[in-house]
Amino acid sequence: MTDETEERLAAFLDGAMSTAEAAEFEARLSSDPELAARAERWLANDRRIAAAFAPIALAPVPSELLQTMGLGEPTPVASAPSAANDNPPWWRRHALPLGGAVAASLVAILLLAPPSTQAPKRDLSFALETGRSLTPVRLADGSSVTPTLTVKAADGRWCREYRRSSTVGLACREAGRWKVEAQGAGSGPADGSEIAVASGADGSALDAGFARLGASDPVNGNDEAALIRDGWPAR
Amino acid sequence: MPDGTTATESMRAAIIAALPRLRRFCHAMASSPADGDDLMQSTVEKALTHCDQFRAGSRVDSWMYRIAQNLHIDRSRATRRRGTVVPVEDAYDLVGDDGRATVESRSELAAAQHALSTVPEDQRAAFVLVVVEGLSYKEAAEALEVPIGTIMSRIARARGRIERALGGDIGALQ
Numbered sequence: 561m562t563d564e565t566e567e568r569l570a571a572f573l574d575g576a577m578s579t580a581e582a583a584e585f586e587a588r589l590s591s592d593p594e595l596a597a598r599a600e601r602w603l604a605n606d607r608r609i610a611a612a613f614a615p616i617a618l619a620p621v622p623s624e625l626l627q628t629m630g631l632g633e634p635t636p637v638a639s640a641p642s643a644a645n646d647n648p649p650w651w652r653r654h655a656l657p658l659g660g661a662v663a664a665s666l667v668a669i670l671l672l673a674p675p676s677t678q679a680p681k682r683d684l685s686f687a688l689e690t691g692r693s694l695t696p697v698r699l700a701d702g703s704s705v706t707p708t709l710t711v712k713a714a715d716g717r718w719c720r721e722y723r724r725s726s727t728v729g730l731a732c733r734e735a736g737r738w739k740v741e742a743q744g745a746g747s748g749p750a751d752g753s754e755i756a757v758a759s760g761a762d763g764s765a766l767d768a769g770f771a772r773l774g775a776s777d778p779v780n781g782n783d784e785a786a787l788i789r790d791g792w793p794a795r
Numbered sequence: 796m797p798d799g800t801t802a803t804e805s806m807r808a809a810i811i812a813a814l815p816r817l818r819r820f821c822h823a824m825a826s827s828p829a830d831g832d833d834l835m836q837s838t839v840e841k842a843l844t845h846c847d848q849f850r851a852g853s854r855v856d857s858w859m860y861r862i863a864q865n866l867h868i869d870r871s872r873a874t875r876r877r878g879t880v881v882p883v884e885d886a887y888d889l890v891g892d893d894g895r896a897t898v899e900s901r902s903e904l905a906a907a908q909h910a911l912s913t914v915p916e917d918q919r920a921a922f923v924l925v926v927v928e929g930l931s932y933k934e935a936a937e938a939l940e941v942p943i944g945t946i947m948s949r950i951a952r953a954r955g956r957i958e959r960a961l962g963g964d965i966g967a968l969q
Contacts, residue, residue, distance in 0.1 A: 563951070570951040574925055576932045576943075602954045605910070605961050606926045609823075612907035613927050617819040625832060629839045631811055 569599055573606070611789045618782050685738040688720050688731055689792070693784060710784045714774025718792050721766060730769045733792050742769025806846050809855035810839060816928060817859050823923040824867045826912055834870070838863040857938035860928075864920045864939060871916055910960040914953045921946045922953035 571577050572585045589596045626632060687697035687705040696704045708721045708728075719732040719741065730742040744766055779787070787793070817838060822831030841862050842849075849858055911919055917939075924935040925946070936943045 566951040567947050605957050609907040610927050612903040613819050613823050616822050617815040621814050629836055
């Protein structure tokens with residue numbers, strides 16, 4: 561593989577191509593199994609390394625270190641990375657609409673479909689399977705879904721709350737697929753909600769659903785990242 | 796500086812806010828957790844005493860990544876001259892819900908750190924900023940003060956080396 565091809569592949573994986581360039585490169589990927597295999601390996605390595613280092617930025621900086629540096633006691637600011645800059649690494653870059661939609665379809669191939677037998681499907685399941693909470697995932701139909709939190713149901717299934725335009729929902733993973741357990745109106749007007757809802761607060765629409773499932777407290781970002789990485793293993 | 800107190804206070808706040816990510820960057824650049832924290836400390840020290848060199852309007856986190864990378868390169872040169880061997884598998888004190896998860900995180904971290912240790916420093920910095928810290932090519936280029944094309948070629952080479960280092964070992968991913 562030439563240096564130039566490797567650089568193109570890197571730019572593709574990092575969402576650093578224009579939409580047209582990315583579409584062209586994607587076509588090349590689908591006709592070059594060797595290149596596609598390499599893309600898969602690179603992406604897997606990226607995800608593995610990013611996941612290995614992720615906990616360091618999520619842990620509070622030890623207070624003795626802060627003191628040594630003359631920065632005093634830890635403050636909430638120090639232990640909570642600022643939203644503006646704590647770019648969650650791989651899933652943001654592969655799931656956000658910043659020209660990443662094309663890269664996201666590559667992720668879909670890697671995660672959900674047997675290689676090259678099926679068109680990637682960027683649907684609700686894809687968003688729940690691969691998206692980190694509070695990060696919007698753009699779907700094939702142009703809409704977007706934002707997973708909002710992850711819980712464990714009393715029966716052991718992993719469940720995720722999500723927001724999709726003006727509705728909120730709760731879906732659980734069963735035999736490798738995500739099933740919607742409850743839906744309701746979010747902050748927008750109610751449309752076709754299946755559960756009687758109090759208007760206003762996003763979460764209240766789903767309270768009955770959470771109660772029925774016997775949901776745990778939400779898992780932390782760290783554990784959620786591991787679940788996404790490992791394909792939602794039963795624990 | 797004239798309005799020293801205010802500037803220093805807001806600078807301190809920005810430094811503290813960037814600290815968890817700076818720490819991750821330093822750990823990914825250094826060859827052990829102890830060296831990583833050491834690099835972070837020197838970086839903060841330098842940032843606090845050289846606030847006047849910070850260009851208003853630019854990003855404090857990018858500035859600190861740059862300081863860390865420059866310090867790291869100086870240190871690596873010194874280390875190579877001395878021929879010191881640094882252990883990769885120091886124990887990490889990571890947050891983990893149970894012992895098993897913690898052990899898995901540690902071995903994943905050791906594997907990741909080993910793979911990165913095979914990548915030359917300039918390529919490693921580009922890779923870590925983009926893949927671990929989530930910066931765009933443009934942001935990484937600004938932090939390291941190199942052209943975007945240089946970031947792209949460094950990351951491509953870094954990925955090639957990492958691929959060889961990790962080989963067929965797909966670890967906990969699958």
